[in-house]
Amino acid sequence: MPDDRTLGVAMIGYAFMGAAHSQAWRTVHRAFDLPVTPRMSVVVGRNTDAVTAAASKLGWESASTDWREAIARDDIDIVDVCTPGDSHAEIATAALAAGKHVLCEKPLANSVEEAEAMVVAAEEAAQRGARSMVGFNYRRTPALAYARQLVDSGRLGTIRHVRAQYLQDWIVDPEFPLVWRLRKELAGSGALGDIGAHIIDLTQFVTGQRLTGVSALTETFVRERPLPAAAAGLSASGTEERGEVTVDDAALFFGRLDGGAVASFEATRFATGRKNAMRLEVNGSAGSLAFDFETMNELWFYDGSLPAAEAGFRRILVTEPDHPYVHAWWPPGHGLGYEHTFTHEVHDFLRSIVDGVDPVPSFRDGLGVQRVLAAVESSAANGSGWVDIPAR
């Protein structure tokens, strides 16, 4: 394949998200027909040995400990930011300034201010042809992309209710250590920004509506934990020393959408037995949808236009060639997995680059989510009183 049809990728960070993104970069052109091929040029991390090992294992051509050097390389077209939230703004802004296309993990940043600066950078860069996207990968779950199509085509009528939950249980044990996701200075917030951000984005994506205000409560059930020895994915072991948990364990909030619906949200890492239960239910005047990521190949659709006697939530196996993304994969009933959401995300990003259009969700969409996160924190800090969310 000729060089001018490849795009060099530098990935910053190589932990859980890095592994998932690597699988996507490796696979996307094998599954989808694309006029370009990503070249997995360089992966960047802080520890030389570790990043070198990661490069070899994950299939990157080279390893680096200097992200600035990596994004300065002429043969790098795309920068994929997979670091904790505290470095998103700096890296993404620099990469955009260097003329690179940027895919940035969510949440976009650790504050509204950072996110606003990133939007400015992204929109200026877009003038020069650099594309940017925030990594709300769950939008690319075929069932949720199809949910959006159903709502968009009017099958649900006027939306009345959204019921969004993201339930995990990986820190129920009070001896689970104080990993970076439990430290505000690195992660920005806890369950709220990590998983709450996803259900905020999905609510706005699937309904096509914007949250205009919220009332919220947050809670930290376990306020002190052992300092960590080592971590991998979402598991880790601890030491004898203890430190303070500075983020929320759980966030509960409700709000209003600009189309007239009301919405309830719950993000928690203390829902014992729920491993990755990202659930969305949408009720409209003409129908309803329900989804749970633990059964990610299923979308439940209630068509209210049918006679009452034969109506019911139907379990659509979202594995048909007519469903979003599915034509690239296997026959009906042969389900996809978590990692496919990243492959689809990278596909859409590459397609946008090729087509010269701005991908979604944009950094501005990411800023929108950031504003909801900030409103939630503000309400929770002020007796759960209502907090309006500015449109822009």
Place this chain on the structure above:
Amino acid sequence: MPDDRTLGVAMIGYAFMGAAHSQAWRTVHRAFDLPVTPRMSVVVGRNTDAVTAAASKLGWESASTDWREAIARDDIDIVDVCTPGDSHAEIATAALAAGKHVLCEKPLANSVEEAEAMVVAAEEAAQRGARSMVGFNYRRTPALAYARQLVDSGRLGTIRHVRAQYLQDWIVDPEFPLVWRLRKELAGSGALGDIGAHIIDLTQFVTGQRLTGVSALTETFVRERPLPAAAAGLSASGTEERGEVTVDDAALFFGRLDGGAVASFEATRFATGRKNAMRLEVNGSAGSLAFDFETMNELWFYDGSLPAAEAGFRRILVTEPDHPYVHAWWPPGHGLGYEHTFTHEVHDFLRSIVDGVDPVPSFRDGLGVQRVLAAVESSAANGSGWVDIPAR
């Protein structure tokens, strides 16, 4: 309410089935609008004290130990036969000869010969206005009655497959005693006649087709059990002495229906964890149905005429006023229970008596099931070879 609008009922037997039937006789006219009212006149059993206590508990006006005397009473219009299968033929035939309407528990009899005699008696009695019905109560589950409607109206197209299972686990423990249901001379057969009979009847009822032949295997996993001390419902305790189990613990068979479908059946009391999983799945050229009695208020319907992308098995909550029998009960979503199948059965029986028509399932329908049971036993006894089932 004037006497001429009441119908006197004598119930023979008062154990598990007797309790369920009593609930039905007591309730039917309270839920449904009927021009007649059943009078719970007399319950009959072998032990004076026990039947007297049962009468008081279950709400019968009197108790008797002589079924012949009971059916001879002028004020008795209906005889409800709830005894083990070995006495069905004698009691039902005598009651019909006495001009009574007869509701007889399933299976109709313990042999084809007995069943044939009962059909002759029933059809002669019908000439004189006496109605007879066999108690395949599960037909009156609203979900299954609605399933029949869907098939009948062509929503499934040409039926290709039936997959019927009746799975229980109440005798998995080898120390469970040798109750009457495990003795051939009383019960006729084991899982086959007790629960296999239901899925045979339901297959023929829901599809509107007849089984034309079968190939079968039966098995008795535990061949010796303690003799019973006392029993209630499906639970019991045992003594030190042991006796031989003379019926099947499980029966597996497949067959062909006269409309071209193939069907598989399994009835067992050894499906650990399955309590009353009477399951039916029907696949047709245009759609499919699935049902499990453990969630008896749900019918799953796949409408193959929908576009592939939005098709899926839909969970119909069969609790709408438009569903069979449901208008008499509660609002949508407020489910019914096991006992309602008997109330509906008694409703349909009374309605047939009032309207002067022959109820279904008739004794002839019961004979049809008996012939299938006999064919299953014959095949199982002869190397699983195919056995044709005569039409009449």
Place this chain on the structure above:
Amino acid sequence: MPDDRTLGVAMIGYAFMGAAHSQAWRTVHRAFDLPVTPRMSVVVGRNTDAVTAAASKLGWESASTDWREAIARDDIDIVDVCTPGDSHAEIATAALAAGKHVLCEKPLANSVEEAEAMVVAAEEAAQRGARSMVGFNYRRTPALAYARQLVDSGRLGTIRHVRAQYLQDWIVDPEFPLVWRLRKELAGSGALGDIGAHIIDLTQFVTGQRLTGVSALTETFVRERPLPAAAAGLSASGTEERGEVTVDDAALFFGRLDGGAVASFEATRFATGRKNAMRLEVNGSAGSLAFDFETMNELWFYDGSLPAAEAGFRRILVTEPDHPYVHAWWPPGHGLGYEHTFTHEVHDFLRSIVDGVDPVPSFRDGLGVQRVLAAVESSAANGSGWVDIPAR
């Protein structure tokens, strides 16, 4: 059965709740062993013809249009209040003053003030041996009674989360008429008091904890509806004239429990496709529970003490003889229905009368729920700000 072992019952009101209660009074002593028998003496309504017809249909010995006269009768021991909420206080208080035992439908009253007066009346009457209970029938669902046992025995550890929803859809159609449940002066509130009251009570019942404060939002999606022509159960037809809906269609709130858990609530009549989805999920440090009334015979239990590899939400069919109330009914897997919750409620009420103890939920428990309802309305009316709930 001698007179001194019967208890005369007067039921006030005979619509949906009246039918359900009648079924319970008729059945309770047939299923359960009780030393007393209820006598269905008189049913009371406003329209002579209608109440007479109801008496005949539902099995009451007589009908009356004067509730004061009915409760004054010497042969009446129990008054069962099934009217809309606006008359609860007057009838219940009068009945207690007349020395009767009182079962009062929920919500206890239409205001905290009324409820407080009823508590005073009940506690004074209790001194004289008159028992009172509020009809939160769903507590008597075997699965929920068993859920309480599991929490009480510590199987869930420290409770962290409650997620309670009561979702219905019977007024999604804007042409559904303005029945009494949509009028504040009769019903007190809308979804909040009608179905939200149940999930508040169940949360407090299952966890054994008290809500200490809430933040809330309510919404009325359809603000004008046709005036009603006739109604039955939850269905009705409308006329040309329109009136204002004066209650909430939906209520969303979250709160804190006095044991440290956080809880989210949602009650709505606009969840298209959800017929009676009363759902409760409880997450504790050692385990979790999940329930949905649409599959009322199932309780899902996650035992966090098991090794991770074999842990999972287990579907307990709450139909075993060891489960609460179930011994009175059918063998395992033969499920119960909605109406059984009332039979169990009446059983517990009668048992308390016989045993001379105060039944639960007491009027004071009902007042506790009323205070939560009031706090929800107050928060919703004041920008969703936090509202504390007084303990007594």
Place this chain on the structure above:
Amino acid sequence: MPDDRTLGVAMIGYAFMGAAHSQAWRTVHRAFDLPVTPRMSVVVGRNTDAVTAAASKLGWESASTDWREAIARDDIDIVDVCTPGDSHAEIATAALAAGKHVLCEKPLANSVEEAEAMVVAAEEAAQRGARSMVGFNYRRTPALAYARQLVDSGRLGTIRHVRAQYLQDWIVDPEFPLVWRLRKELAGSGALGDIGAHIIDLTQFVTGQRLTGVSALTETFVRERPLPAAAAGLSASGTEERGEVTVDDAALFFGRLDGGAVASFEATRFATGRKNAMRLEVNGSAGSLAFDFETMNELWFYDGSLPAAEAGFRRILVTEPDHPYVHAWWPPGHGLGYEHTFTHEVHDFLRSIVDGVDPVPSFRDGLGVQRVLAAVESSAANGSGWVDIPAR
């Protein structure tokens, strides 16, 4: 990475199975730690243009139209046979003779005779260090590998029942064309060999027992179809000309296992609405398991040793690091997809090669399945009479 740690792979065939295998070869060493790396050296097909395009798309270094030449290459260590069943014997035997390790798709062959010859070839080659494995990929579904562990450790006690179904619906439409899978000379049989083979293998794998005899029925519902224009995966379009369907559309059979259990089987392509419902239920004296590939990340386990009141089928999300294969992937609740079964298969195959042990399922295991398929066909052709299955 040095040459001596890579293994050259030649893949014969590149359609549906070829795409799935390619994904596995590309991914295996990225997910798992392996001391060897597969090199995707050459893919072989009959049409030059098509195989060249496939090589480029799927990531093979070169393309060839001569499988004999490909397997003769010195740099090829592994031959992966993904062709229709009629060429398995010839290619696999030649590859083994050439000293290559062979992975052969299932069913092993189109006849017992071919399979026997392949076993001879495999066992001779094993003497010389060449490994061979048959591609029953579903064994490598984590849930099913874990099911095997549970049975093996005695958690189910004595196995009483297996209930195995493989339900698809891709040829319900009579206009679906006559693709190679519907022609006996290429595919050997229809649903029986294609999907029935999987549930036979899984039954023997999960129980650790062998089928000793069967009774069977097969059916071809649509006997003539359009000749195909083009095909991809399991979808295709047709022409005007028609040809005879020479394989079964559905196969139903039951049998006995050498440990005393009875088993029922059903394989069909006419189960409307069932897309890839490969279901397995196993009931033992101490517990039960249930699985459906449409929800492949779930295994349902009933532990009969628990008290009845708290026992229930528990939904184990087989996504924990302790579950087979899962440590290589994502955190709990982040499910896997169909393609992972092939990655796991290739992992185990490579690991066996490295460790110098014979992988399972062996060609002899494949022959065992072939003998069951032959017995099913024999029984179906002879009035469903019992056919014994020889042990070797």
